[in-house]
Amino acid sequence: MKELKIFGIVAIFTLVLYWGVEPFAHSQMHKHVESHGFAYDGAADIEEAEAAKKEDTVKVKKAFWADVAKVAKIKGDVAAGEAGFATCMGCHTGMPINMGGVIPPALDHAGAIYDKNYLIALIKDPAMASNVDHKYADTSTHPMGSIKMMMADDQQIADVVAYIMAKKAGEVTTKEAFSEACGRCHAMRYAKTTQLGDTPTFKHEKDTLAHKIKVIDEQNLVKAYMGKLPPDLSIIIRARSEHFLETFVENPQSGLPGTSMPRVGLSHEGYEKVHAYMTEIGDPSKPAREELGPKVLLFFLAFTALAFLWKKSRWKGHH
Amino acid sequence: MAHFEKANSIGEWLDQRLAVETLKKVMQTEYWIPKNINFLWAMGMVLAATFGILLVSGIFLLMYYKPDTNLAFDSVNYTIMSEVGYGWLWRHIHGVGASLVFLIIYIHMFTGIYYGSYKKGRELIWLSGMGLFVAFSAEAFSGYMLPWGQMSYWAGMVITNLFSGGSLEAYGLVEWIRGDYVPADAFLTRFFMLHVLLIPLAIIGLIVLHFGTLRIPHVNNQDGEEIDFAEAAELYKAGKVKESKVIPFSPVFLSKDVFVMGVYFILFFYLVFYHFEFAMDPVNFDPADGLKTPAHIYPEWYFLWSYEILRPFSKDLGLVAFAVAQVIFFMLPFLDRSPNVAPASKRGLFKYWFWAMLIDVIVLTFMGKLPPTDALFANIGLVSALLFFALWIALPIITKLEKKL
Numbered sequence: 189m190k191e192l193k194i195f196g197i198v199a200i201f202t203l204v205l206y207w208g209v210e211p212f213a214h215s216q217m218h219k220h221v222e223s224h225g226f227a228y229d230g231a232a233d234i235e236e237a238e239a240a241k242k243e244d245t246v247k248v249k250k251a252f253w254a255d256v257a258k259v260a261k262i263k264g265d266v267a268a269g270e271a272g273f274a275t276c277m278g279c280h281t282g283m284p285i286n287m288g289g290v291i292p293p294a295l296d297h298a299g300a301i302y303d304k305n306y307l308i309a310l311i312k313d314p315a316m317a318s319n320v321d322h323k324y325a326d327t328s329t330h331p332m333g334s335i336k337m338m339m340a341d342d343q344q345i346a347d348v349v350a351y352i353m354a355k356k357a358g359e360v361t362t363k364e365a366f367s368e369a370c371g372r373c374h375a376m377r378y379a380k381t382t383q384l385g386d387t388p389t390f391k392h393e394k395d396t397l398a399h400k401i402k403v404i405d406e407q408n409l410v411k412a413y414m415g416k417l418p419p420d421l422s423i424i425i426r427a428r429s430e431h432f433l434e435t436f437v438e439n440p441q442s443g444l445p446g447t448s449m450p451r452v453g454l455s456h457e458g459y460e461k462v463h464a465y466m467t468e469i470g471d472p473s474k475p476a477r478e479e480l481g482p483k484v485l486l487f488f489l490a491f492t493a494l495a496f497l498w499k500k501s502r503w504k505g506h507h
Numbered sequence: 508m509a510h511f512e513k514a515n516s517i518g519e520w521l522d523q524r525l526a527v528e529t530l531k532k533v534m535q536t537e538y539w540i541p542k543n544i545n546f547l548w549a550m551g552m553v554l555a556a557t558f559g560i561l562l563v564s565g566i567f568l569l570m571y572y573k574p575d576t577n578l579a580f581d582s583v584n585y586t587i588m589s590e591v592g593y594g595w596l597w598r599h600i601h602g603v604g605a606s607l608v609f610l611i612i613y614i615h616m617f618t619g620i621y622y623g624s625y626k627k628g629r630e631l632i633w634l635s636g637m638g639l640f641v642a643f644s645a646e647a648f649s650g651y652m653l654p655w656g657q658m659s660y661w662a663g664m665v666i667t668n669l670f671s672g673g674s675l676e677a678y679g680l681v682e683w684i685r686g687d688y689v690p691a692d693a694f695l696t697r698f699f700m701l702h703v704l705l706i707p708l709a710i711i712g713l714i715v716l717h718f719g720t721l722r723i724p725h726v727n728n729q730d731g732e733e734i735d736f737a738e739a740a741e742l743y744k745a746g747k748v749k750e751s752k753v754i755p756f757s758p759v760f761l762s763k764d765v766f767v768m769g770v771y772f773i774l775f776f777y778l779v780f781y782h783f784e785f786a787m788d789p790v791n792f793d794p795a796d797g798l799k800t801p802a803h804i805y806p807e808w809y810f811l812w813s814y815e816i817l818r819p820f821s822k823d824l825g826l827v828a829f830a831v832a833q834v835i836f837f838m839l840p841f842l843d844r845s846p847n848v849a850p851a852s853k854r855g856l857f858k859y860w861f862w863a864m865l866i867d868v869i870v871l872t873f874m875g876k877l878p879p880t881d882a883l884f885a886n887i888g889l890v891s892a893l894l895f896f897a898l899w900i901a902l903p904i905i906t907k908l909e910k911k912l
Contacts, residue, residue, distance in 0.1 A: 191545045198547075198614060201869070208873035209808040210785050216877050216884075217803050378585050419793070423584050427792035473588060473595035480596070481780030488776055492769030495762070502762040506542060506748050 214429075221435040221442045226456040228306040229253060232439050233319050245321075252316050256309045259342045264350025272348040275338055284372075284384045286406060288331030289413025291372040291383065299357030301365050301458030307349045310453065311339055318450030319441050331413075362468065365461035369452050370421065373410055378422035379469045383407060414448045425463075425470035433466075434459065535757035539740050541728035542754050548726065549767035550615040556768055557608045557775075558710070564601040565703070567594075572653065574699035576692045579655035580794045599783045605647055606786035607775060609809035612640055620839065621861055623848045624727035630840040631720040637837045639713045642706055644810070649702035651807065655695060656791030661804045663690040663698075673823040689797055731848035803878060811875030812868045818879055819889035828892065835899055842899065845906035853912065856905040860898060867894050 224232060230253030237245040279287055282294035298307070309317035314332040315324045327333045339345055366376075367385065375382045382403045390396045411417045424433070436443040437459055439451050454462060467474060514520035521527045540548075571591050573582040587594035616636070619625055625633035648666065652659045667690065671681045686693030725736055734752050743751035754760055778786070790801050806814050817829035847854055851861040874888035 194545055194547065201865070202610065205808075205869055205872065206785070208869070209811065209876050212873070213876040216881070377581075378589070423792050426787075427789050429789065476593075476595070477780055481776075484776050484780065485773065488769060488772045492766065492773060495766040495769040499762040499766045502759050506754065506759070 218429075218432070221431075223431070223435050224438060226303060226438055226454065226459060228303050228309065228317075228451075228453060229257065230309075232442065233316075236441060236445075249316070252313060253309070256305060256312060259308045259312070259345055260305055262342060262346040264343075264346035264348070266347070266350050266354045268344075269347035269349070269351025270355070272339065272344050273351050276348070279332075284406070286409045289409060290331060291406070292332070293372055294368050295352065295356055297356060297358065297360035297364055297368060299353040299355065300360045301369055301455060301461060302352075302453045303455040303458075304349060304353055306451075306453030307352060308345055311335055311345045311348065317453065319439060320448060320450045322446070323448060360461060362461045362465035365458055366465040369454055369458065369462055373414065373418040373449075374421045375407075376422050376469060377420050383410060418449065421466060421470075423470040425466045433463070437462070535761075536755050537740065538756040539736050539743075539753040540726055540756055540760045541732075541734055542752055543728040543730060543732065544726070545729060546763070546767050547614065547618040549764045550611055550618060552761075552764040553768055553771050554608065554611050554615060555714070556771075557604055557611060558714070560600060560775075561604045561608065562707070564597045564604065565707075567597040568601055569703055574653070574696050576655055576695050576795070579653060579695060583654045584792065596779070599779045599787075602786045603775065603778045603783050605650060606807065606809070607778070608643065609647070609807075611771075612643060613809070616640070616836070617861075617865060620864075621851045622727050622729065623731055623843075623850070623854075625840045626843060626845075626848050628724035629720075629727065632717065632724065633840050634837060635713060635717040635720050639710065639717060640836075641833075642710045642713055646702060646706045646710065647807065647809070649698040649706060651791075652690075652695060652698040653702060654791055655795045657793040657795055657799070657801050658788050658791040658804070660690055660795035660797065661801055662806060663694060665804060667694075669817075669826065669829070673826045690795075727848065729850065731850065733848075805876045808872060808876070811873075812871035815871040815875035815888050816892045816895060818875070819885060819892050828896070832895065838899075842902045843906045844903050845909040847909060847912045849912055855909050857909060860902060860905060863894070864898050867891050867898065871895065 230249055234246060234249050234253070237249055276295060279292040280295045281292070282296065284291050306317060310332075313321075313327050313336060315321040315327045315330045321327070324330050324333075327336060339348065363379075367381065371381060371385065372383055380387045383406045384399075384403055387403075388399065390399065407417055428436070432443055437452070437454060440447050440449040441451075511523055514523055518527070568587060571582060571587050571594065573579055573586075583598070587598055589595075591597075619633065619636070648662075652663050663685075667681055667684050670684055671677050682688060685691070686697060725734070728734070732752075736753060739751050739753040743753055743755070748754075786807075788807070790803075793801075805811065813829060813832050816832045817825045819825070820828055843857075845854065845857065851858045870887065870891045874884055874891060877884040877888075879885050879888070
C-alpha cells in the first residue's frame with residue numbers, strides 16, 4: 189500500500205524530530221546526576237571535594253563520615269534518648285520563631301521522614317551533614333552549631349537518634365512532611381502557606397496586612413541568611429524534571445553547585461511524601477486527567493472506526 | 508424587489524433568500540477534487556480543525572486569563588489550572604494544539620514542495636499559505652508571552668532585541684516595540700492584544716484567501732497531472748464515477764478527511780492527556796524574573812531551525828541570514844525554474860534537493876536547542892546553516908537544467 193508507505197515516512201521523520209528536540213536535547217543540556225537512593229554516607233560529598241581538588245576537605249570529610257558510620261553501629265537507648273531530646277526541644281519548639289536566620293523545624297515526625305545516618309551526622313556537625321560547610325569558616329557559626337558542644341558523646345547521639353526514630357515516627361501526612369522538611373524556607377502560595385505556616389483568614393484587612401508584614405519580616409531574615417529568598421514551590425513539580433528534583437533534594441550541591449540550600453536528609457519514604465504533596469498542589473489535575481483520558485481516547489477510536497466505514501461506503505465504486 | 512413565492516419547506520425558504528442550493532453545489536457537492544490523492548491532501552482540513560480547536564480553547568482561557576505582569580502567571584497556573592472546572596483541559600489542549608499545528612503546517616508545506624503544488628497558476632496558493640505560516644508564527648510567539656514565565660520573559664527579551672538591527676543599535680525601536688526598557692506590563696498587554704485579536708483576525712482573513720486561491724487552479728494531484736475538470740465533472744455527474752478523475756468535495760473527499768482527522772485526534776488527545784510536557788517547557792513554570800537569566804534560552808521546537816540560522820554567524824551576518832531565512836520560502840515558486848509539475852521523485856536533481864532540504868531543516872532544528880558552547884554542535888549548526896543557503900542558491904540552477912517531462 190503506497191499510502192501506508194507515505195504514512196510510515198511521515199511518522200519516522202516526526203519521531204526523529206521529536207527525539208532530537210526532546211530526549212536528546214535534554215540529555216545534552218543537563219548533566220546527568222546519579223541518584224544514590226537517599227542513603228547518606230558522605231560518598232557524594234567526598235567525590236565533590238575530590239573533583240574540586242581540595243585535599244584537606246577530602247580528609248576532613250572522610251574522617252567525619254567514618255565517625256558517623258561508627259555511631260550508626262552503636263545501639264541507642266530510647267529511654268536515655270528522651271532526656272537528650274529535651275535539649276533539642278529548647279529550639280525545635282514547633283513555633284515560628286526565627287533563630288539565627290531560619291526557623292528551627294518541628295521534629296514531630298522527624299523519625300518518619302528523615303534518614304537515621306543523616307540525623308547522626310546532623311547532630312555531630314550540622315554544616316557537614318547538610319553539605320553546606322563551604323558557607324561556614326567554623327561550624328559553631330551555623331544556627332545549629334552549638335549542638336556540637338551540647339551533645340558530643342557518641343552514645344548520647346545514638347540514644348537521641350534512637351529516640352527520634354522510635355517515638356517521633358507516627359503517621360505523617362504529605363502536608364506535614366512538606367512543611368516540616370521544606371516549609372520554613374519555601375513558601376507555597378498555591379497552598380496558601382508561607383514561611384510562617386498556613387495563612388489564616390482575618391476578618392479585618394488591618395489584621396491581614398499585619399500578618400503580611402510578619403511574613404515579610406520573616407522572609408527578610410531568611411533572605412539575609414540564605415543570600416536570596418528560596419523560591420516558592422507551588423508548581424516546582426512542573427518546573428523541574430522528576431529526576432532533577434529527586435537528586436537535588438538528596439544533595440542540592442549536585443544540581444546547583446555552591447548553593448546555600450542545605451541537604452535536609454529526607455529518607456526515601458519521606459521524599460515520597462514531600463513529592464506527593466508537591467504533586468497535589470502543583471499538578472492538581474492529575475487524578476482528573478487519568479480519569480478522563482481513557483474515555484476521550486475511546487471516543488475518538490470509535491469516531492475513527494465509524495469514519496473509516498463512512499469513507500469506505502462513500503468511495504465504493506470509485507476505483 | 509424580487510418576486511417571492513410561498514415556500515413549502517425551510518430549505519426552500521432559505522434557498523429563495525440565500526441561494527443555499529447553489530451555495531452547497533459551489534462549495535461542496537460540485538467542488539471537484541482530483542481522485543488521485545493520498546492522506547496528505549487532508550492536512551488542510553486537519554489544520555482548519557486544529558485552528559478551530561485553538562480558537563475554542565482560547566476563548567475559554569481568555570475568560571480567566573489576566574494580562575497583567577503581577578497576575579498573569581498565577582491566573583494561568585493557579586486560577587485556570589485548579590479553580591476553573593476543566594481549565595487544565597483547555598490549557599493542555601491549547602498548548603498541545605499550538606505545537607501540533609506547526610507539525611501539520613510543516614507536513615503540509617513539505618507536501619506542497621514535494622508534489623510541486625506551487626507552480627503554474629498555483630503560486631498564490633503557496634504565497635497565501637506562507638502568509639499563514641508567518642501569521643501563525645506571530646500568533647505562537649505572542650501567545651508564548653502570556654503565561655509570563657521565565658521563558659516568556661527571556662524569549663520576549665531576545666526576540667525584541669533582534670529589532671535593534673545588530674550594529675545599527677536601534678534601541679529606540681526596541682523600546683518602542685516593548686513600550687518600556689525591558690519587557691514589562693506594556694509589553695505584555697500589547698502582545699495580549701495581538702494574540703487574542705489582531706493576529707487571529709489576520710489568520711481568519713488569510714484562511715479565506717488561501718481557500719480562494721485554490722478555486723481556479725484546483726488542487727494538485729499525486730502525479731501533477733493536468734486534469735480537464737469540466738469534462739471529468741460531467742463524467743462523474745453522468746454516473747461514471749469509476750472512469751472520472753474527480754470526486755466531489757462533499758461527501759466523498761470529506762469522508763476521507765474526517766477519517767484522517769479521526770486518526771489525528773487520537774494522537775492529539777493522547778498527547779493532551781499523557782504527554783503534554785513536550786509542548787509546555789518546564790522553564791516557563793518559573794515566574795518571569797528579570798534578574799535571573801535561564802541557563803539555556805531556546806524557542807519552541809518549531810522555531811529552532813531559523814534560530815540556528817541566526818546563531819552560528821557574527822552579529823550582523825546572523826541577523827541578515829535570519830531575515831533571509833524567514834522569507835526565502837516565499838520565493839519558492841519563482842526560484843523553481845522547471846516547467847514540470849510532478850512529484851520530486853520524477854524530477855531528477857530536484858529529488859535530491861527536496862530530501863537534502865528536509866534533512867537540513869531537521870538537523871538545524873536539533874542544533875537549535877543544543878548548547879552552542881559545544882564545539883561539535885556549533886560546527887554542525889554552522890555547516891547546516893551554510894548548506895541551507897547553498898541549497899537555495901542551487902535551486903534555480905538545478906531546476907533550469909531539469910528536462911521537460
